[in-house]
Amino acid sequence: MPNTWIVVRIDGRGFTKYDFLDLLCILLHIIFCEDLTPPRLCTKYDFAKPNDKKALDLMNNAAKAIMTELPDIAVGYGVSDEYSFVFHKTCTLFDRRASKLVSTIVSSFTAYYVHLWTSHFPEDPLTPPLPSFDGRAVCYPSVQNLRDYMSWRQVDCHINNLFNTTFWALVQLGGQDTKEAEKALAGTFAKDKNEILFSQFGINYNNEPEMFKKGSVAYRDYELVEPGGQNLEKEVDDIAEPVVQSKTQAEKDRKKRGKAMVVVEHLDIIKDDFWERRPWLLSGKP
Numbered sequence: 001m002p003n004t005w006i007v008v009r010i011d012g013r014g015f016t017k018y019d020f021l022d023l024l025c026i027l028l029h030i031i032f033c034e035d036l037t038p039p040r041l042c043t044k045y046d047f048a049k050p051n052d053k054k055a056l057d058l059m060n061n062a063a064k065a066i067m068t069e070l071p072d073i074a075v076g077y078g079v080s081d082e083y084s085f086v087f088h089k090t091c092t093l094f095d096r097r098a099s100k101l102v103s104t105i106v107s108s109f110t111a112y113y114v115h116l117w118t119s120h121f122p123e124d125p126l127t128p129p130l131p132s133f134d135g136r137a138v139c140y141p142s143v144q145n146l147r148d149y150m151s152w153r154q155v156d157c158h159i160n161n162l163f164n165t166t167f168w169a170l171v172q173l174g175g176q177d178t179k180e181a182e183k184a185l186a187g188t189f190a191k192d193k194n195e196i197l198f199s200q201f202g203i204n205y206n207n208e209p210e211m212f213k214k215g216s217v218a219y220r221d222y223e224l225v226e227p228g229g230q231n232l233e234k235e236v237d238d239i240a241e242p243v244v245q246s247k248t249q250a251e252k253d254r255k256k257r258g259k260a261m262v263v264v265e266h267l268d269i270i271k272d273d274f275w276e277r278r279p280w281l282l283s284g285k286p
C-alpha cells in the first residue's frame with residue numbers, strides 16, 4: 001500500500017515450542033523408542049533462562065548488520081526471538097512489494113544470525129537443525145499507529161520479562177517446580193511480582209539489565225536534539241497531501257543514511273522523548 005509505514009517482523013521459528021511435526025515425532029518415539037525429535041534451539045544451546053545475553057547480543061548484531069546493508073530501514077526493535085524493522089512511508093525499496101521485502105529481510109537476517117553465531121557461541125558450533133525465522137509485513141497509516149505498534153512490542157517485553165524473571169526466580173532460587181511457580185503467579189499483578197522478587201529473593205526488578213527490561217532499539221546515530229527542544233513533526237494530512245520526494249533527493253538521503261553508524265540501545269520508546277530527540281527517525285530526513 002502506498003504512503004504507509006511498513007513493519008516487517010521476523011520471529012525465531014520453534015525456539016522453544018514444538019510444532020505438529022515434532023509432536024508426531026514424539027509419538028513415534030513413544031511407539032518405536034527412537035528419538036527423532038530435534039531439540040529446540042534454546043534447549044540445544046542451553047540459553048540462560050529467562051534471558052540469554054549472548055543470544056540477545058547475537059540478535060542485535062544481526063539486526064545491526066542488515067540495517068547497515070539496507071539504509072531504507074528507519075528503525076528496528078528487538079525482544080526475545082523477534083525483531084521488527086520499520087520502513088518509512090516514503091520508502092520505495094522493491095517497489096514496496098511485500099513478498100520481496102519480507103523474504104529479503106528474513107533471509108538476510110537468518111544468514112547474518114548463522115554467520116555471527118560463532119563469534120557469540122564460540123564453544124557451541126551450529127549443527128542442523130539450523131535456526132530459521134518467519135516473517136510478516138504490516139502497514140501502518142500514521143505515525144501514531146506506528147508508535148502504538150512499537151509501544152505494544154515494548155509493553156509486551158516488559159510484561160513477559162517481569163513474569164519470566166519472577167517465574168525463574170521461584171524455580172531456580174526458590175526451588176519450586178514449574179507447576180508450582182505457575183500457580184504462585186496466577187492472577188498476580190505487576191506489584192505482586194515486584195514484591196515476590198524483593199521480599200523472597202532480595203531482587204529489585206528496577207536493577208535488572210535494561211536490555212532485558214526494555215528490549216533493544218536499533219537506529220542510525222546522529223547528533224541528539226536537546227530534550228524537549230524540538231516538537232515532533234506534525235503529520236501532513238495523509239490523504240489530501242501524500243508525501244512525495246524527488247528521486248534524486250531520496251537517493252541522496254539514502255546514501256547519507258548508508259554512511260551513518262547503526263547503534264543499539266535499550267531505551268524507553270513509548271514516551272515522546274526518544275522520538276523527539278531523534279527527529280530523523282520519523283521524518284525520514286536524512
Ligand code: DGT
Pocket residue numbers: 011012013014015016017018042047048049050051052053055056080081
Ligand atoms: P514459533 O515462533 O511459534 O515458531 O515458536 P517459538 O518457540 O519461537 O515461540 P515464540 O516466538 O512465541 O517465543 C519465543 C521463545 O523463545 C520463548 O518461549 C522463549 C525463547 N527465548 C527467547 N529468548 C530467550 C532467551 O534469552 N533465553 C531462553 N532460555 N529462551 C529464550
Ligand code: MG
Pocket residue numbers: 011012
Ligand atoms: Mg512465532
Ligand code: MG
Pocket residue numbers: 011012013014015081
Ligand atoms: Mg519464535
Ligand code: MG
Pocket residue numbers: 011012080081082
Ligand atoms: Mg517470539
Ligand code: MG
Pocket residue numbers: none
Ligand atoms: Mg535474481
